[in-house]
Amino acid sequence: MHGESAVLLTIAWAIGLGLLAQILAHRFRLPAIVLLLAFGVTAGPYGLNLVHPSQLEEGLGILVKLAVAIILFEGALNLRLGDLRQAAREVRSLVTLGVLVSWVGGTLAALLIAGFPFPLALLFGALVTVTGPTVVQPLLKRMRVPRRLKTTLEGEAILIDPIGAILAVAVLDVVISIYGAEALTLWGAFWAYAGRLLVGGVVGYAGGAILSRLFKVRRLVPAELRNLVALAGVWLVFAIAESLLSEAGIMAAVAMGLSFQRGEVPEERRLRQFKEQLTVLGISLLFILLAANLRLEVIAAEGWRGVATVLALMFVVRPAAVYLAMRGSSFTWQEKLFIAWIGPRGIVAASVASLFALSLETAGFTDGERLLALTFLTIALTVTLQGLTANPIARLLGLKSTTGHRALVVGAGPLARYTARILEEHGRRVTVIDRNLSLVYAAQREGLEAHQGNALEEEVLERAGADEAESLLAATANPEVNVLTVQLAREAFNITRAYPVVDTPEKGAGPQLVEQVGGRIAFGRPIDIRDWEHALNYEPVETFVWAVPKEWPNVPLGEVRLPPELLPLVRIQGRNVEVAHSGQTWRKGERVVFLSRVPEAEALEALQRLAPVAQEE
Incomplete structure (x- = not known):
């Protein structure tokens, strides 16, 4: 031919x-x-004999x-x-x-x-x-x-x-x-x-x-x-x-x-x-x-x-x-x-x-x-x-690390800012986005990089650095906005580690909503975010770092029934730091940052009781 x-x-x-x-x-x-x-x-x-470069x-x-x-x-x-x-x-x-x-x-x-x-x-x-x-x-x-x-x-x-x-x-x-x-x-x-x-x-x-x-x-x-x-x-x-x-x-x-x-x-x-x-x-x-x-x-x-x-x-x-x-x-x-x-x-x-x-x-x-x-x-x-x-x-070589990698936090409420500060303390570059200018100013006063804008707009996410972000936490008070933000981040910017905060089932986080986010919910379970933000502002909450014991079950966090007074915020895995989510499986040697509405001693005792029970299940 x-x-x-x-x-x-x-x-x-x-x-x-x-x-x-x-x-x-x-x-x-x-x-x-x-x-x-x-x-x-x-x-x-x-x-x-299908390709003949010499013909060109x-x-x-x-x-x-x-x-x-x-x-x-x-x-x-x-x-x-x-x-x-x-x-x-x-x-x-x-x-x-x-x-x-x-x-x-x-x-x-x-x-x-x-x-x-x-x-x-x-x-x-x-x-x-x-x-x-x-x-x-x-x-x-x-x-x-x-x-x-x-x-x-x-x-x-x-x-x-x-x-x-x-x-x-x-x-x-x-x-x-x-x-x-x-x-x-x-x-x-x-x-x-x-x-x-x-x-x-x-x-x-x-x-x-x-x-x-x-x-x-x-x-x-x-x-x-x-x-x-x-x-x-x-x-x-x-x-x-x-x-x-x-x-x-x-x-x-x-x-x-x-x-x-x-x-x-x-x-x-x-x-x-x-x-x-x-x-x-x-x-x-x-x-x-x-x-x-x-x-x-x-x-x-x-x-x-x-x-x-x-x-x-x-x-x-x-x-x-x-x-x-x-x-x-x-x-x-x-x-x-x-x-x-x-x-x-x-x-x-x-x-x-x-x-x-x-x-x-x-x-x-x-x-x-x-x-x-x-x-x-x-x-x-x-x-x-x-x-x-x-x-x-x-x-x-011990180089698997998220140090220096950008994390976006959508929402600048008390819980979102609290989580963002923990991520930053452990080496992540964090950018906060919120439509509310007063909340953006609050984040900036706490030393966080924060931008005003609607995270449902691609241009806003792009300006905040979404094209180089490795993870995203959507933690506004609106669960539907959180889910849509996660979808946009995944589809437009290929951020696969994107986790929304969703509300309790009776307030809108039904099966279809959970299915839309791939089953990976921020903090491991649906929560009432306004209730936790109220606790941060007006209750004597505590933060502690918990080392995962060897007895901890080898199951995703979403299948573990943690006490409602405890909220896992961040999982630390060597030099990797990531938002806790329902798809995570914790292993011995890792550490988890918890937010607790009860004293630390009582919280640790509850986690210790939970490990063998969960293992038996």
Whole structure:
């Protein structure tokens, strides 16, 4: 089959198989890139013969660049500049000294272990300096690690992509010039690297600033066209940078994303969601097309040398780069060790390696296919091993923590403020929202960050930081508002840990209402919130921290009949602090903060009596 039909089928098969791989990866909680690589190799000309990237000819390179522009812009758009400033020193060291050490180490590994010739080893070392935001960001989204640690890894992954990719392009220019007809001068070699970063940075920053200003002008760009205008803007800026200096578009895309978010554009969250969907589509399409060009026998030919080279990158080069770059950092040794382990490669390494293979073949190098094979082997092994072990290693190092992660508290009444203060005391970043200005002032007087607004409006939740919140407590005096707020938080912002306070059944918290919140009710059971707020204001209530005994039943809190005088507010699990809810199961070693309307001694005695009784049931 030739011509348009072959191109159409190739693209259709690539998109279909790519999205199927994404679905299966989500279903079985596997790194999507591993399945994408497997599907691509299987569907290519050397497998089932369904996908033929060669039919796209020069269009493949253009497709790669357009997709990479969206992927890098989206990654930069999701990087919070406020958080990045708190880890600026570590990120700066990782993308400068860390890149240099990774380049030297990767070159030596390819030279001494894989047996690459020096020019090819130099290229490979530059290629593997990048870590992929397309892998790192989804991985960290599923993990609860300290926010500064998360920001450091995300910042490195996003900023190192243009730095490492442009380094690799500059090295390619030097290699081809040395072994070609015209030698590159020292200034030419310097400009090949610094010039691309400078041109791309300036064009991208200007493009992001202009686009954000356009979006701020009321009624200039209709809401329904904003996503498409932003997409066109990203591609236009990328193309302008490329026309000024080849491969400068990579830096332009990242700079544009960072510049654009500084403008605080209205409804930026919807733009990010649109870009995230395009990123998933772009990654799916590209990995299938690029992997389809691989021949299994070429990968197999690398044998143990190839595997040993990748393991050297993971266990020697990456730890050495992190150690040298982070000397003097305030991070603990556990955090540094975790950073040293997380260095998966992604779509930028794959796309640049694919383009390099073609350039090397044109320049007369015969080992370009080996470079491509070892790069994809690096991607497959790092994503698989590090992606599957990140959670267990974080847990082993004691890094599973909610410290620094935002919690939203909707409602600024006495009980909501009381719970918010407890969360803050244990390291959570808390933001309180209420329509009542006097209650907002009361929260602010108590040292809480508080905003006035209706939490049933997406814009209000967005301004309060819902797009980066990990949990939400809806504790207004209206149970229906609480349930609707939880639904909005889950559907619009994907806050799965969202818990409403609901009233007693005779006051509206019937079975349908409980079903709407997924059965996870704040504080473990329906309560009369006004009654508890009255108690906080006018009764001698006490707060105490209770250690869960080994006899405590292994059942959800919603099935435990706690005394009505006791209200569990917060569960402390190591460095994780979360609102107590009916779906929680308490275990020995955990602690629970209780609010009690009876003396602490009497409350402790009631809990002690309850444990064996509940165990028998």
